[in-house]
Amino acid sequence: MPDSTVAGLHRQEQHHPELLHHFAEPQQQRDAASLGMWVFLATEIMFFGGLFCAYLVYRRWYFPDFAAASKSINATLGATNTAVLICSSLTVVLAVWAAQTARRTLLISMLGITMLLGLVFLGIKADEYYDKFEEHHVPGASFSFDNVPIPGHPGEFANPRHAQIFFTLYFVMTGLHALHMIIGLGIFLWLLTMAWKGRFTPEWHTPVEIGGLYWHFVDIVWIYLFPLLYLIDRHP
């Protein structure tokens, strides 16, 4: 975005090129960015909070149907995805460390691996979605969940209407999570190009830090989604 006003302000002696005109010093800018991201994450918690609230209400009401529906999704894939995200969190934190200690190659490779893991996650997710599509478990006109037994209650079948609520929540929650992953990938692509150009220094690498915060947050959301959606009542 062209910012014609900046030029006028840079009459002062050479400060860091990334310091925006309205900040007094780099520390202030860094703190502002970091606080901004934390506050944004608080907003995100409430965003998912509304969904968790709906989930909590219906899980209490329709527990057997939720258990049956939950059992139809592949927990192994879910666990694998959890592991993938945890690994990506590790690479992110290493990337931040690399930026702090001016290890450019490490930074670039860690950012790259993070993105790769993010793509793996989305790939597994897409596979899961495809399975659900095949099984007609996607809520809507073609939804069908007939004669699915309720775990632990032989001879009983889940109510398709209630199972559909589970799948609606499943798709909205994991879908919004996946959307956050895609946005995260976009951010990391930008970080990667910046790192490639060598823009990050131990003094200024705020984008890596706050991009990392975002990524970890998305990881934490998944840490909760995994047991809530995949592991409601698995035991035989």
Place this chain on the structure above:
Amino acid sequence: MYFGIWAVLLLCTYITYKAAFIELGRFNAAVALGIATLKATLVALFFMHVWHASEKLTKLVVIAALFFLLLLLGLTMTDYATRPWS
């Protein structure tokens, strides 16, 4: 240290996964959510550096957000948990 946390997180994931297949009654949910909370806390404290945050403000933001989330869930439940017919 980061690798240590990472290993713990992976271990926790494995435990959650395995525990889900064991009959624990009500405790299945408690175990799953307890481990999830432990994992989330580890990520927040160490990967997101809340533990080492130079200021209390970061901690305040995190606590405030969780507080309001619990308000949403808790006060909604004052209705659902006390409806005579559900």
Place this chain on the structure above:
Amino acid sequence: MLNNFPLWPQQASTIASHVDALYIFLLIVTGMMALLIFVCLIYFAARFRHRPGVRAEQIEGSTALEITWSAIPFLIFMVIFAWGAAVYFRERIPPADATEVYVVAKQWMWKVEHAEGQREINELHVPVGRDVKLIMTSQDVIHSFYIPAFRIKQDVLPGRYTVEWFRATKPGVYHLFCAEYCGTQHSGMVGDIVVQEPAQYEAWINGGSTGPLSATGEKVFSELGCSTCHRTDAQGRGPNLQGVFGKPVQLEDGRTVTADENYVRECILDPGAKRVKGFQPIMPTFQGLVSEEQVNALVAYIKSISATKPGDASEKSKSSASAAAPAQSNAQPNGSQVQ
């Protein structure tokens, strides 16, 4: 126009005087608070208006004063809260032996069914001095059954029953409004509450009736084949329904629920959700197969076979009606009778 210009709603139920008493109390209390604030504002504004050469006196504040003017309002608030809650509990909890009337709301009309079998649309006939309990549900969106003269209102939801009750104190015709916005003809979803002297009411309720609602329910019960499983001996594949209503029921999953209207309704429409202990999940759902009216009739029937004195519901209500004298009639003379 001015002779048709009331400023206070009519008072025609036992609860109305309680609500009005609290309202008047609040008018006085808040009036005094407002007066205090406005007098101070106006007095200070006039007394301390700017005069050349006179400077404002800086006052930092006063913790004692702050605590005083927090604590006193808080105490007043608690009185209002407790009083309001007391009135609310009285409004919400229907007496056990109230006459029951079923209400089905739909866009945009009220359908009323009396236990005796009388049906009305956008009208509700009730006798003076008898407790009446409305068991309400909606066929489509949320509506709200509102009788200003009785000071009662309750949203009517699709998919479940809500309940409200009243005891009318004064014969007359009163407004019935839908108070929850429900679509295009929301403002057309109005009607009349006709409160009659018991004798008149008895004449009305026995005229042209199609038989009691529970009898309709019994017919539906056998037509739908319910009686093949829900038999009156212990051999049925479904639970014996005699004497069940109002009692706790042990469920398959270990919980215990009370067999109230909402429970019976749910069992008809979603039998799997709260299955009785010891029975197989073989009952099909009747969702979409029965109308709201039929569900109401079934509920009334199941109730009737659980009543201590099984038989004609209207007989029971007759006896209680004669006992109930016209209750206190301290209604405001203010306000004209609505047509």
Place this chain on the structure above:
Amino acid sequence: MPQPERENYLNKEYGVWSWLLTTDHKRIALLYLISITFFFFIGGFFALLIRLELLTPAGDLVQADTYNKLFTMHGMVMVFFFLIPSIPAVLGNFLVPLMVGAKDLAFPRINLLSWYLYIIGGVMMMHCMLTGGVDTGWTFYAPFSTSFTNTKIVEAGLAIFVAGFSSILTGLNFVVTIHRMRAPGMTWSRLPLFIWAHYATSIIQLLGTPVIAVTIVLVAAERALHLGIFDPKLGGDPLLFQHLFWFYSHPAVYIMILPAMGVVTEIIACFSRKRIFGYSFVAFSSIAIAVFGFLVWAHHMFVAGISVYSALVFSFLSYAVALPSAIKVFNWTATLYKGSIHYDAPMLYAFGFLGLFTMGGLTGLFLAALGIDVHVTDTYFVVAHFHYIMVGGAVMGYLGGMHFWWPKISGRLYPEGWARLAALIVFIGFNLTFFPQFILGYMGMPRRYYDYSHMPEFQVLNVLSTAGATVLGVGYLLPMLYFLWSMRYGKPAPDNPWNAAGLEWKTSSPPPTFNFDEEPVVTWEAYNYDELDAPQKEEVPVAR
């Protein structure tokens, strides 16, 4: 003043792009001012049509369907596109950096993005209105909105979703700016109470708005795919929608009123030439309102079918949130004591605010009382109550603030006589419009009725209300006209026309692009009117 104008944020650059791509918080504030004024008059036009329809009991001016769309669009436009952005996005945007002594908000480009999101939301809302509109009421209760109406719910919901993000970004910018961008010496206890109020507002914007955003997502999904999250036919619970909706929409009322409280605090201090009485109590009551505001939402649902115990809890908590508002009113009143009170137009608006807000607050006590709420909820009593808060309170505060800071914003003085007249007209018109509605409500007239021919006894009060609405309309048009007039013909404003305290008055009028020619260092307490009035024996230059 004949000397050539100093360079300021207005005359530094000209041209459309210098405005549309600006990152200057003051210019963005003006962009917001223009856009919300537009929506205010759209919403006001709908209101006028509603009042005209209710002039007679029969439905004779418009069709039922049209009427339902009118009050729906009135509510949606006024709430989401006028009241919520009004003071924060215009006055807050303009003043927060000035008051804390910063060159700009912490994230100027996010600030611009927030305006664009607002505009995108606004254009979507306009498109939705022009192509048919919505008829669910601004509360869009399920299952009517999800399964029954055939109007443009998804589009309107999306517009609100987008505008909601604009609101979140504004709140985020304020929180970070107030934490990180304060000038040296500007401690928390030296902040103007306007800033405290905006800080509290931002908390609500940040933590409440996302919940309604996700609720809208669920409604849109349910509607588009015929799912059953809220529709009981498919196993959902319509009350869950109400819980999620009011979790945001009750605190949203405080998004509207808290900034107005901040404005009024500044005005009262200035025109009674006093430090505000009980500074810390006023400051913390703002935070208390923001927090308690989240605890009371189900008091909108006392007859909706929630459990009796839940209603008890929420009624009790509703009285808790009344307390900090009461504390504020008492402190404002006490501030006048032994003051030296001037009656300039902003002060008249502040007095109007005090009167109307007190009325609105006290009638809230009626609604929080369970037994009375059953009778008056969903009647005109509620309509009157929330208009006293949201129009009597928030709009009075907004207009007061616009007058108070207009010399700073535009560099011109507004015509004082006209301004006082307008304040009077607004006050009288407002009471005439909404006071009869309290009586109507207790009489039992339900809200959202287009045709009340069944109860013609309500007509007199409705006629009064409609008469008042026309007066009110004139009262709102006047300021817009004379503000526009003053931009060209008004006398140039001095830097501090009111001799007011606060950093924003220490820079020129209008301020330069980066607000202060040199970085301010604060060495004085807030509201140091004793110092301002004491040393120089100079007469207060009053703008007339």
